[in-house]
Amino acid sequence: MPPLTTEQLAEVRQRVLEVAAQRGLERERAETVAEAVVVRLVLGTTEVVRPAAPGELGGVADGGTSDSAGGDPPPDTRGSSEGSAPERP
Secondary structure, three states: OOOOOOHHHHHHHHHHHHHHHHHOOHHHHHHHHHHHHHHHHHHHHOOOOOOOOOOOOOHHOOOOOOHHHHOOOOOOOOOOOOOOOOOOO
């Protein structure tokens, strides 16, 4: 599929803003969604990027990267103690 033109990308962005407004999204949130859609179309990425909540670090909303959205989850440290020897079978 050929890349979209600048005009087509502008139309997509406008349509996303219209639908978001119809669905009751706040303008700022609608713009964030519209920008994310256009970026995905331009970059052609299939990676799912979860926008950060306002004030959350590491997501689209604060301008950070979204490493937590598509990478490996952090290691599970529940029930372990730092510095202790590993359990033996």
